[in-house]
Amino acid sequence: MRYTEDNFKEIYDKTYDNNLKYIVLKTNVDDANDVIQEVYIELLNKLKKEKSIEIDNIDGFVFGITKNVLKRFYKNINLDKNIFVFSTEDTNEEIADSYSLEDDFINDTNISLIWDEIRKKEDVIQKIFYLYYVLDIKISDIAESMNINESTIKTKIYRTLKELKEKLEKEGDQDE
Amino acid sequence: MNKAFKDYLYKKDDNYEKILEKSNKKRFTRKTLLTRVAAIVIILFLVTATPSIYAKIKWNIEFREFKRSRTVSDKISLIIDENVDDGPNYILNSNPIEINGIKANVDSIVATDNNIAVIVTYEFNDVSNINSETFSTGFLIYDENKNVYYCGGRMHLGEKTQNINAYYKLLYDEIGAEFDRKDLFSAKYTQSTSCGREKVEGNKITLRYQINSISGYPKFKTLNIKLFDLGYFMAERTEDGKMSAENFNVSNDEWNFSIDMPQRFLDRTSVKLKVANNIEGLELDKFEITETGLNVVGTLKDFGEYVEGGLNGTIENWGEFSEKIIYITDEEGNVYKGNEIGTYGKENGFHTSFNNIGKDDLNKKLYLHACIGYEDKVEEIIIDN
Numbered sequence: 001m002r003y004t005e006d007n008f009k010e011i012y013d014k015t016y017d018n019n020l021k022y023i024v025l026k027t028n029v030d031d032a033n034d035v036i037q038e039v040y041i042e043l044l045n046k047l048k049k050e051k052s053i054e055i056d057n058i059d060g061f062v063f064g065i066t067k068n069v070l071k072r073f074y075k076n077i078n079l080d081k082n083i084f085v086f087s088t089e090d091t092n093e094e095i096a097d098s099y100s101l102e103d104d105f106i107n108d109t110n111i112s113l114i115w116d117e118i119r120k121k122e123d124v125i126q127k128i129f130y131l132y133y134v135l136d137i138k139i140s141d142i143a144e145s146m147n148i149n150e151s152t153i154k155t156k157i158y159r160t161l162k163e164l165k166e167k168l169e170k171e172g173d174q175d176e
Numbered sequence: 177m178n179k180a181f182k183d184y185l186y187k188k189d190d191n192y193e194k195i196l197e198k199s200n201k202k203r204f205t206r207k208t209l210l211t212r213v214a215a216i217v218i219i220l221f222l223v224t225a226t227p228s229i230y231a232k233i234k235w236n237i238e239f240r241e242f243k244r245s246r247t248v249s250d251k252i253s254l255i256i257d258e259n260v261d262d263g264p265n266y267i268l269n270s271n272p273i274e275i276n277g278i279k280a281n282v283d284s285i286v287a288t289d290n291n292i293a294v295i296v297t298y299e300f301n302d303v304s305n306i307n308s309e310t311f312s313t314g315f316l317i318y319d320e321n322k323n324v325y326y327c328g329g330r331m332h333l334g335e336k337t338q339n340i341n342a343y344y345k346l347l348y349d350e351i352g353a354e355f356d357r358k359d360l361f362s363a364k365y366t367q368s369t370s371c372g373r374e375k376v377e378g379n380k381i382t383l384r385y386q387i388n389s390i391s392g393y394p395k396f397k398t399l400n401i402k403l404f405d406l407g408y409f410m411a412e413r414t415e416d417g418k419m420s421a422e423n424f425n426v427s428n429d430e431w432n433f434s435i436d437m438p439q440r441f442l443d444r445t446s447v448k449l450k451v452a453n454n455i456e457g458l459e460l461d462k463f464e465i466t467e468t469g470l471n472v473v474g475t476l477k478d479f480g481e482y483v484e485g486g487l488n489g490t491i492e493n494w495g496e497f498s499e500k501i502i503y504i505t506d507e508e509g510n511v512y513k514g515n516e517i518g519t520y521g522k523e524n525g526f527h528t529s530f531n532n533i534g535k536d537d538l539n540k541k542l543y544l545h546a547c548i549g550y551e552d553k554v555e556e557i558i559i560d561n
Contacts, residue, residue, distance in 0.1 A: 111180040133181035
């Protein structure tokens, strides 16, 4: 199929989430927005320059640009290898399948504060929260993508939420 | 999914706007950058080119002034008296042309199919301030059909080639010949040339201008000679052993002569020659004789080695040795030396010519000598029917 500049929005909408997920996995949450902007600026400029491009697999095409942008962004990154380093303390912790991730205390008024707290956590927790709560990716998929046990992910989310909730309650008490 | 998280962190729409904005900005930036680069290039061009433009303007003014200031003589026709001279060495009895106190006279010319030599004597009011050892001039030789056989100057030191080339172009233009910048010295006709001092007598210096052609010059009727750029140089070795030289101009004027060749010269025809038995190591590509000369072109085993030996000094008395690489004798024991032997465009290729032998000499036995492996080999010369 031939793509032109007019198809940019369509391509953007179709491919954005998957690329953002990949970028978050391969980089960090802070840089993700900058990187994904670079990816689509490059795509848009290509479409403007070439006027019309024959592309069989648009997902693969954009993904190729993403990989190139990431290579430039992190010159020494090896994209074929998992770059994450995890602490092993929680890895074998057993969590029941019925385990509930109660996050209803998070709302528009405290999200800024909560995200500030999450950003103080280790990189992997930030990624998990971003992938799960922002990009709506299933825990099983996150586990597979990050090569981490599902229960470990759940535990990390649970503990972080619990900690955040306690912190908010504590601060609420102090305010009263 | 948590709506609060998504609303706070999912920047898809914001990113889209920023992407469009940045894309346009990037393109604008590239355009701006290109404009700026172009501006810098123009400024650099103006900064660097202005001096060269001024230099060119200055030089053009100087060149125009030079053209105006020089005196160009009329072309004086010289007649060869055939009753006296039957070639190839033609004596000319003519009056010299005098310009600004310098007289130039063509004493004689030597003309064969492959060689032209012009003997000119210059007479000065006072020769004491001229280095006669290095005195030389530029010269232009051309025929009635505007074929330029040679146009070249004397050795110049520290002068821009551009200036010299412009002068040559002026000379070509003035005689109506086509100027070929890629063939400034008319290499298509002349493969070797020299301008050397013949003698010095009182206030007179005699120069010999020689041009040689391997393939032969056209059958010209009139030979035109222009003499220009008279000068000399002084050279000395400095204390640190380096050579230091300075160029001195004697005159920018031009002397023009024209020589109508005698009928005998125009009627000349070539006879092909060969050796009675092959000389091993010698291949003759061209071996011809006319009324006025003999020409030999070919390959000679070890010729390259000889030349190298002459250049690096391993062959002693190169001048004497080179005269014996190719020479001719006759049955009466006379020895005919060729003009200076030169290289020819292939491995061990050589060419030389003889102004001292003509067709008339075929009524006696002639022998070609060739130096092969440093030994003299000889074979009789016969007509190649």
